Amino acid sequence: MFRYKTSLLTPILLLALVLYSTTSQSNNTKNWPKTVAIFDFEMIDTSGGMIQEEIIAQNKRLKIITRMLREKLEESKRYKPIDISPAKKEIEYWRGGFHACNGCDADVAKKLGADLSLVGYVQKVSNLILxxxxFMRDTKTGKLVEVQSVDVRGNTDETWTRSMSYMIRNRILDDKWSHMKE
Structure with missing residues (x-):
């Protein structure tokens, strides 16, 4: 009698699992790509050493990793970066403070018609430790849907781009780490 119940239960559970996974996949793939307003990366320098040449080099690197992130997310087909230039005044108002404005980035992105907002910053502790x-937010709710961080050892173009590449590949677009799954 016990064997009979188990053998009947197995096909029912398998059918339920197949139906659930098919429904989940079809619901999730309908929502891709997500439009995302990717704001320029910001710098928080707590190193105490503000040398003009370093500031110029770091500003260049901020632009490089911002561009890198936009390109790689678009190539993934999961995200469609949108033009943020129509919000230039609001962006300038918050310049350097999007990371600490308690979700104002989601409001700006929502006005632009994006599903998500993405704010990034580089924190420099020293020339060796960065x-x-x-941070990615849902523009409808303002809630964080993705938070990722990578450590950087060394303040060079190569260390910044390698670290950004790692984050994109192994955190943001990797289903094991990312909260934004297909």
């Missing part, structure tokens, strides 16, 4: 941080 980290790159990314």
């Amino acid at each position: 980290n790159i941080n990314v």
